Amino acid sequence: DAGQWAGYSANFPSSELGAVSLADAETVFEAEAASLRAVLTEALPDGETARVSAIGLSKRIVVGLTELAREGRVKLVAASSPSGTLASPDGLDLNALSAALDAHPRDWLAGIDETSGPAWGALSTPCDVLLVGNTAGVSHDFQDRILARTVIGVADGAVTPRALAQLQRRGV
Numbered sequence: 001d002a003g004q005w006a007g008y009s010a011n012f013p014s015s016e017l018g019a020v021s022l023a024d025a026e027t028v029f030e031a032e033a034a035s036l037r038a039v040l041t042e043a044l045p046d047g048e049t050a051r052v053s054a055i056g057l058s059k060r061i062v063v064g065l066t067e068l069a070r071e072g073r074v075k076l077v078a079a080s081s082p083s084g085t086l087a088s089p090d091g092l093d094l095n096a097l098s099a100a101l102d103a104h105p106r107d108w109l110a111g112i113d114e115t116s117g118p119a120w121g122a123l124s125t126p127c128d129v130l131l132v133g134n135t136a137g138v139s140h141d142f143q144d145r146i147l148a149r150t151v152i153g154v155a156d157g158a159v160t161p162r163a164l165a166q167l168q169r170r171g172v
Helices: 020-045 059-070 092-101 163-168
Strands: 050-055 074-081 082-089 127-132 148-154
Touching: 020 050, 020 059, 020 127, 059 092, 074 092, 074 127, 082 092, 082 163
Parallel strands: 050 074, 050 127, 127 148
Antiparallel strands: 074 082
16 A cells, blocks of 8 residues: 555655565554554543544554543544544544545545534644644644643654744643
8 A cells, every 4th residue: 555655655765665564564553553552641631531632633543542542541532634623522433433544544534424624623622632643733823723731743743843832832
């Protein structure tokens, strides 16, 4: 799946890409999901189910959240795609999101037949943790819409330095 390699190709010279097997990609993917679970665990409030929102939802984020959701530690209350936002105060179905991402990797919302809000909607959803899964997902122009207590960049450059400074001044 060529789309699977899009995030990894920048890390390898083009001459070496042919030598990377699918098993290596799966190992990298699992390591990234485990790393996300570890970071989330550190950010979660003790003794309560954390409300999580995600912009730039990816399979890595869904896999990282699934185990924590099974343990009752998190619920994904909003997720944004390029075409909109799906939100539910009771939590979104991670299995349905995973299937939608498999069917429509560029815009998973195309595979969900539900009403959605604007593409930046996950930013303005009140939550404990906001996951930003796409590069330059949060710039200073949008940082004032964030209602999360913690923001975690899941991709390099997910939060611009200027937005990070402004968020830190606000106590995020």
